[in-house]
Amino acid sequence: MEKIKYLSRIQLFNELEVEELEKIEPVAPITIMKKGTLITTPHQSQKFLYLIKLGKVRLYQITSEGSELTLDVLGVGHIFGEVGTFTTGSENLYAQTWEDSLICTIDKTEFENFLQKKPDIALKFIEILSKRLQEVEELLEYMAYGSVRKRLLFLLNKLSDKFGVKIYKGEGLHQEEDWILLDIAVTHQELATMMGSIRETVTGLLQDFTAEGIIRKEGQRKPFQIHYSRLKQAIAKDR
Numbered sequence: 536m537e538k539i540k541y542l543s544r545i546q547l548f549n550e551l552e553v554e555e556l557e558k559i560e561p562v563a564p565i566t567i568m569k570k571g572t573l574i575t576t577p578h579q580s581q582k583f584l585y586l587i588k589l590g591k592v593r594l595y596q597i598t599s600e601g602s603e604l605t606l607d608v609l610g611v612g613h614i615f616g617e618v619g620t621f622t623t624g625s626e627n628l629y630a631q632t633w634e635d636s637l638i639c640t641i642d643k644t645e646f647e648n649f650l651q652k653k654p655d656i657a658l659k660f661i662e663i664l665s666k667r668l669q670e671v672e673e674l675l676e677y678m679a680y681g682s683v684r685k686r687l688l689f690l691l692n693k694l695s696d697k698f699g700v701k702i703y704k705g706e707g708l709h710q711e712e713d714w715i716l717l718d719i720a721v722t723h724q725e726l727a728t729m730m731g732s733i734r735e736t737v738t739g740l741l742q743d744f745t746a747e748g749i750i751r752k753e754g755q756r757k758p759f760q761i762h763y764s765r766l767k768q769a770i771a772k773d774r
Contacts, residue, residue, distance in 0.1 A: 563639045574630040574638060575616060582643045585616040590636025591719060594628045595728075605729035608633055608719065610697055634720070686730040687740050688770050691750070694719060695761050702760065714751075717759040744769075 565588060568574065574585060574592065585592075587609055594615065595605040606628060609615060615630055632638075641649075650657040681689065699715040727737045744750045749765045752758075 563641050565637055565639050568632045568636050568638050570632055570634045570636075572632045572636075574632065576629050583616050584614060584641045584643075584646050585630070586614050586639040586641070587611055588637035588639055590638075591633035592636065592638075593631050593633045595631070596628050598731075603629075603728055604731050605725070608694070608697070608729075610719075683730070683732055683736055684740055684743075685770075686732070687726065687737060687744075688766065690726065690730050691717075691744075691759075691761060692766055692770060694721070695763060695766065699761065699763070713762050713764045714760050715763055717761055720758065 589611060592609045592615065593605055594607045594609065595603045598604050650660065694717055695715060698717055698719040700718045702714050702716050723737045723741065724734045727734045741750065747765065747769070749762055749769055751760045753760070
């Protein structure tokens with residue numbers, strides 16, 4: 536039942552009844568993966584669909600210079616990998632756990648058989664894939680043509696959409712207007728890797744964003760807090 540509880544949190548399966556989830560459970564083994572585990576590579580011959588039950592996964596590619604360029608970080612409920620004619624836009628990327636994670640693996644044949652029996656889930660799967668591919672295309676466009684400042688603003692916006700958490704303070708736990716907590720541990724170097732830049736440049740830009748009231752931190756090792764409306768305004772201004 537514990538495994539079924541995890542399956543029900545996955546975006547693809549969250550509308551299924553318990554009886555239907557029980558049918559998926561035998562073909563969807565869960566693996567505990569430590570931080571830094573390489574899940575899949577572009578050279579992997581056997582294709583699987585991966586679903587994140589717990590934790591976060593980094594998708595990246597190796598540039599012609601041999602450095603890593605992070606294209607996305609996925610959280611709970613996201614899917615990646617490839618099964619048959621379906622692709623999530625990550626089939627030519629490396630996937631590595633960003634933190635300790637629970638990853639569900641579904642075999643290509645088993646998944647295709649499941650989709651044939653569940654056309655409503657197949658349509659939902661296509662919808663998720665379309666959105667995912669659109670995100671990847673948008674990201675690549677920003678990485679190719681945007682200024683360094685624009686790329687970092689776009690990256691912070693994407694991370695906020697995926698991992699932003701409302702901040703509540705005071706005795707009555709009132710929500711702090713427009714400020715959200717970025718619920719993902721990320722260093723200046725990791726941000727630089729994600730946007731194809733260098734740490735010194737990112738550090739300078741983050742200092743600018745702090746002065747502009749877009750971001751703040753309550754301590755050196757604390758996560759970023761982002762003023763969502765100011766971030767949106769900065770992105771619109773820099774278009």
